[in-house]
Each structure stands twice: as C-alpha cells, then as structure tokens.
Amino acid sequence: MANLKASLNLRDKGAEFWERSPKWRRVAMAMSFIAFCYALPFLNNPLINTPGSDFQSVLFYPVGMYVLMAIGLNIVVGKSGLLDLGYVAFFAIGAYTMAILGTKTALNFWEILPIGVGLAMLSGVLLGTPTLRLRGDYLAIVTLGFGEIVRIFAVNTDSIGGSRGIAGIPTPPDFFNAKFTILDPKPYYWLLLTFTLLIIWMVRRMAARRPGRAWDAIRQDDDVAQLMGINTRKYKVWAFVLGAAVAGVGGVVYASQILSIVPDQFNLNISILILACVVFGGIGNVWGVILGAVLLAFTPERIRFLSQPRILVFGIALVVMMNLRPDGILPKKKREHFDPNWDTVEESGEGEIK
C-alpha cells in the first residue's frame, strides 16, 4: 500500500511539475517528446526491441494503431462514460472504405481518407441516435452486437470479397521524400503519429471547452446533467461520432499499409483489447490511455520469445494489474488536489458507468 501511495504521488507530482513549469520549459519538453516519438523507428535498443518480429512494423501495428484507437475510444468511454464494446466496427468501416474505393476507383489515399472518416462518423450517428438512450450494460451489448454485425456482413457479402476479403489495396502516393511501400513501415508510422498528435491536440482543446464539461457532467450523472440544461443526447452522439471518426482514420491508414484485409481481422477481440488499453492505462486521462495502449500492444510482441503462452501471460498480467491498480497506471488527476474550491467528489467512484 505504501508503495502504491508513493507511485500515486509521483503521478501527481509529474502533473504539478508540468503545471508549474514556465512556458518555455513546457514547449521544450513537448518538443523533445514529439521528436523522440518520431525517432523511435531508428532506436535499436535491445531493451525495447522485439525479437521475433520487425520492430518498425510493431511500432505501426499494433503499437501506433492501438494508441490512436485507444485515444478515440477514450472520448466515448473515458470522457462521457458510454461503454462501447463494438469499437472495432468503425475501424473496419474505415479500412473497408479504403479497400473498396482504392481497388475499384482511381481515388488515392488522401481523397479516400475524408470519405472513410465521413462514413465512420455516419455509422456512428446511425448507431448512436437510436441506442444512446440505453444505459450502461444495454448499450454495451448493442454496441458489441453492432461490431459483430459489421464483421458478419463483410464475411457474407461476396461483392466486397466475402470471407476472402480484399487484396491489392493501393499504398498512399509519395509524400515529398516519404515513399509508401510495403517493405518500409516507417512512413506509415510517421503518418499515423502525425494523425495521433493532431487528434490528441484536438481532444485536449475540446475537453477544456463546453463539450468536455458536458461530457464530464454526463459521465458523473446523466439526470443531473440533463436538469442543468445540457442537451445530453446531442453530446453523447457527438462523443460517439468523434470516437468513430478516430477509428475511421485508423482503419484507412491500416488498410493502405496492410495491402489486403479480411473480415476476421476486425473481431470482437480488438474492441476488447482497445477497451483494456483505456482502462488499463487510466480511464479518462489521455496520457494514461497512451501508456496503457503502448504497454498492451507492445508487451505481447516483446515476449514473443515465449511464443505459446504469451497471450496467457498477457491475460494474467491484465488481472494482476487491475487488482493492484484498479484505476489504471496513470489515473486521471484528482481535481480537488489542485483546486481547493472543487467539491470533494471522490473521482474514482464517479467514472463508473451507471
């Protein structure tokens, strides 16, 4: 317990250090972090290397992709408290848009990207508008079923390849010096990283403004939020749609790198793993979520030398970690710690999905 308290303080101290830093130091820290992320493919450190699989591909998928999707799912689950178990559906819609339009039309990656994101958002609206009045576990099963339906639909529709999927998806056109080829995952990683940073920036801005406050209120108490005049339906659908858009981006980029997709890549396990990333890292806190996603995506690759039991080890690690730190590795900072006027609400009880 003492150890646990100390590590909790470490997290608060880190946040405090950031809050108290002058602007130049913050910029320098952020810049060096971003530079480090971009330089990651060139690091050849035996500690973080992945024996048994190419480190640079691992950086793109699963690590980069999980981070992106976990940030997107965090808008839905972490910020507004809606349990979505079918998040992979939006990823699949993005990927299939890229695959179908890329193979059947002359559109290139950059033209398909907005279409894929738009379709993912549209399906978010279509799923969200009728179902978001359901709460908690009912919403969970509806979203879970939606994820399965998208997969089953893809398996059984021969015009989009059926269970064989779609092959020969074009790569993005060259972007200045970066050449997108199947052999080199680095440009894809940088592309994904750029999108991820943009999305983090967008989510952070949004969380500090009216939508973020509305989501907080909805998560803490739906009824009270509505009584206070928040259009809860609207903000819930927005959270859902924004989450879907992020997964759509991920899907389009993924399909353009992998070259061929099959429906079974988009199974329930992905949804559950992404949810695990969000909860494991620290629900609601974007840095915690990123850390969780990196750990959960990277660990199975790092321990690939265990080959057979690696997923077993992963499952056990999940149980042990949740038992030791139920709020995640980097939980959302406690507001009252910084703002003495803040009502003494125990945050850990409030993130709960009612």
Add this chain to the structure above:
Amino acid sequence: MDFALLHDAFWGLTFDGIALGAIYALISLGYTLVYGVLRLINFAHSEVFMIGTFAALVAASGIMGVKVEDDPRTGGSMILTLVVCLVVAMLASAITAVLVEIVAYRRLRQRGATKLATLISAIGVSISLVELFRIITDSLPREFPRIMEKTFLFSYAGADIRNDKVIVIIAAGLMMFALERFITKTRLGKGIRAVSMDENTSTLMGVNINRVITVTFFAGGLMAGAAAFFYILVYENTSFKVGFFLGISAFTAAVLGGIGNLKGALFGGFALGLMETWTSAVFGTAWKAVISFIILVLVLLIKPTGLFGESIQQARV
C-alpha cells in the same frame, strides 16, 4: 430467402430451437444471477461454460472409459455415464465460477473499484482461460464420444423428435425448476434476493455478503456446467472457442428478457433459440446472429429494460 423450408420443416425446427434455447437459457441464468447481485456482466462466464464441456469430455473418456470409436452404451451403463458426466461438468463449472469470483472480482469489489476495472479484470481471466485451453488442446477441436444411441422417438407433424434433445429439454427444465425453488424458498436464496435489492441494507440485516456472492457464482456455474454437458451431448464436439459464441448468444438472451431477472433469462433463452433456428432456415445460418441482434435492438428500443424488465427496479437503470 427460403420460406418454403421454414414452412415445411416448421415443427422440426421449433423442436431444435427449443433444445438450443434450453442450453442458452441455462447459460444466461448465470449471467443474470451475477448481474442481479453484483450489477456486473460476468465476462468470464463463457469460459465457465467452456470448462464444463471439457470436464464432461474428461469424465466420459477418462472416468467412464468411453472411447470415440466405441459403440454407444446402453441400459444402466448409459444412464450412469450420462449422470457422471453431468455431475462432473456441473461441479467443474461451478468451482471455476467460484474461483473466477475470488481471482477477478473479490479484491476489486472490496476496494470499491469501478465497474470498468472489474470488467477488464474479468476479461483478463477470460483471455487466460481461453489461452490455457488453446495451449492444452493444441488449438484443435475435440470430439465427444457418443454415449447414447441417438434415435427418433416419434414423429409429430413431420418433425422427428430425437431422444437426446428430449433429454436435454426435460433435464434443463428440471434444473431451472430446482434453481427457482432454491432462490425463492431457501435461506441462501433469500440472501441472494436481498443482496440484489440492496447490498448495504442486507448487510445491515445480517446477510453474509461474501457467502451470498460465492453461492451466486456457484449456482450460475452449476447451470453453465449443465448447459455444457447438454451442448456436448447434442453437438458432440468442443473447442477452446466454444464459450465465445455460446456466451454472446446467452448474454443476448439475458438482455432480451431483462438482465437480472430470472424469468427473463429463461424466456430470452428460449426466444433466442427459436429465433436463431427459424431465421437460419430462412436466411441461412450465416445471418442468424444478425437477425437475432436486430430483434434485440428493436425490443430494447421499445422496452429499454428488456421484455420482462429488471426484476429489481432501481431508480436508475
């Protein structure tokens, strides 16, 4: 679309649907019991079921010495084998369920962790169990030896009534009856109902909450184990993935009827079994999950707490 098949074989399909529905209903009882007490989806329940199928397999081939190539047993030996397999499967599943509670739930519950944290912990247990059995079985499906000769008892309106499915339906009915008696009549059952109404108040009234929760998981596990044996008796094979598919259907059934409500789970199980069998005759088996899901969404839109509502109406659902 093949409505002719549905029309011609309607009673046969209905009979099959009831047998499948009985299995779903038994599994969804486990979801609903745990949900009623803890307000949590037990994500590892599908693996409780999976372990039951393997336990039945071990009981048949290991304890009773039935081999796949053997002739089916007859008479007393057959009945003994059936009963031993059933009891072993039920006990194995129940013990697994209790262990799952201790490993995945107890500590988190006592620390007042969020629902999501508990959910992930249960998912972790589920992943571990699936992987454990994947490694043990080398990713291969396992065949269940034929214990009993499968014959058609009689024919009704063109439907051939097969003996193993009759056994499944009758035995499942008895299980559900026993569970219902247990919940309504016994002291422990009363405890379960009290905790599902109000945890704090029932603690104040002297209900031993840890024991109630253990008993709830145990009872849910017994039902899942019975379902596992019936499943393997009818379909005669299992694999490490079996829990996933059956689990999702059973969970859908529980929600369809109104999760937390025992009658709802029963009704949802049978309704889903029938719907899946009928719709797969019309649209092909590939689409059955889609159809039953669409029906679920429609039901939830009209009645957001499932067909029967949650048994314990809370101020907030």
